[in-house]
Amino acid sequence: MTGAASAPHSTPGAHAGSAPGSSAGLRIAGLSVDYRDRGGAWRPALTDVDLSVEPGAMTAVVGESGSGKTTTAAAVIGLLAGNGRISGGSIELGGEELTALRPAQLARVRGTRIGYVPQDPGTSLNPLATIGTAVAETLRIHRLATRAQARERALELLDRVGIDSPERRIDQYPHELSGGMRQRALIAAAIAARPELIVADEPTSALDVTVQQRILDLLDDLRAEGTGILLITHDLAVAGERADTVAVMQRGRIVESGPAATVLTAPTCDYTRRLLRDAPSLTAFSPDGPQPASPAPEVRRESRPARASGAVGTGSAGRGASAGEGAQAEEPLLRVSGLTQVYARGADGAVAGVEDVSFAVPAGTTHGIVGESGSGKSTIAAVLAGTLVPQAGSAVVAGIDAARVPRTRRRELRRAVQLVHQNPASALDPMWSVGASIAEPLRSFRIGARSERAARVREAMEMVALSPDLAERRPRELSGGQLQRVAIARAFAARPQLIVFDEAVSALDVTVQAQILRLLGSLQAELGLTYVFISHDLAVVRGIAQSVSVLSRGRQVEEGPTARVFDDPQDAYTRRLIAAIPHPLG
Structure with a gap:
């Protein structure tokens, strides 16, 4: 159902079919x-x-x-x-x-x-119907407007909910709009006939x-x-x-x-x-003061499990000796330099994709990437995962350039970098058991015999606080929080060096989200893992990341330590993002 409501009216409740009182x-x-x-x-x-x-x-x-x-x-x-x-x-x-x-x-x-x-606008809009048809559907079904009147009302509503160029968007299909635009179209459909509720x-x-x-x-x-x-x-x-x-x-x-x-x-x-x-949004930016992520954990090398044969790279689990001990700074596990993948360039200079993005992530730390929909966050994730070859720049992970990885080292990169998607239900095969999904990278990388893989699956499930008894269940038999834990267990099973989380906790309730974030922190401290954490939730990033990049329309407008960027933002766009965070307590 795309919308509902009454005939247009000048005062609330004064519509056809409204009950007395x-x-x-x-x-x-x-x-x-x-x-x-x-x-x-x-x-x-x-x-x-x-x-x-x-x-x-x-x-x-x-x-x-x-x-x-x-x-x-x-x-x-x-x-x-x-x-x-x-x-x-x-x-x-x-x-x-x-x-x-x-x-x-x-x-x-x-x-x-x-x-x-x-x-979910992705499943709530008919992929074969234009946005204008979806918005005007209620008016047409209940004969509250002629076809011409319904189209005019749809144009008015698309403009009201903040969709740019409504004259062009009205004849587009859902796949041609961003997720935010699709959600606004659903709201336009819901208010098309001015409901009382x-x-x-x-x-x-x-x-x-x-x-x-x-x-x-x-x-x-x-x-x-x-x-x-x-x-x-x-x-x-x-x-x-x-x-x-x-x-x-x-x-x-x-x-x-x-x-x-x-x-x-x-x-x-x-x-x-x-x-x-x-609730991170009630603590990370509370009136009592910000609560940024803890400094990058000092990871004891002896606590890190030995990698299976064929493990890649030379990235250290820890940050090494301090400057006071005279040690040289280690090369970051991940260094992104001048990354550019431009799909389109607007008249106002906006870029679809990314242009000239650079940042570095030391081993054992978390780098956050924040920005609005369409700012280029997922483009970076695709490059890091080795599924997209950019037009320019580099993304070196443990000595391998993910942007220009040689064919002979692709398997090494795929084992070194794992990606956790936003929607685990779509990332897991519905016909496979949970255990089979977690074991998939082990089979792909030919890690261990069958018995060893089974042991690794049990270990990975226990690591993310899932009972091994769930291994034989199908994804439909698990909750959303459990499915996200399965996706994380699968990413950890091959013991990668870098894990990229692309909106991995955005759809979870606060309790499950907090459990997942605590889990990621403890696993990072124990195993020396490095994270790139992509999220639209600035409060979550504030709580988990030591450094952050802020993207706007494909360009990196700010980058640095999380506390500095959020406490003293230098760019107007960053200030606008922070100002948009709900502040219920002050």
């Missing part, structure tokens, strides 16, 4: 939802949930993955999975009981009074901070017009900065709720306090 907003009382398992038994997913959204206000629902947030949203819009049922309670919108409606009536409400913004399920979790800020500002504009917002999010900073009310869910129940400022500053529930402790 629509100013009452959304009221959920005693809601319980069950799902039927494979054996036919009904299992509770929500139990006795009470929630409300006032007109012109935002209620945020926060909690870990599996806590029931998305099930709550699905129940409100009438799109529970086929094995789900509402087993008790009430959902009222403007005084009308939604649970009593027949499917056709509920579809009409969903199409004329409730707008829905899903999390918008249900937004993680609408900004995969977006950079400046696009996130624009989308949240847009939601604020809609609130000012009287639209109620039910926001599902794992970002407590966003909830604290933007929401009027915050409800904390755990295992299908509301364990704490109240004014956002109260819940964030004086929580009464241990679970809420743990969520707050785990």
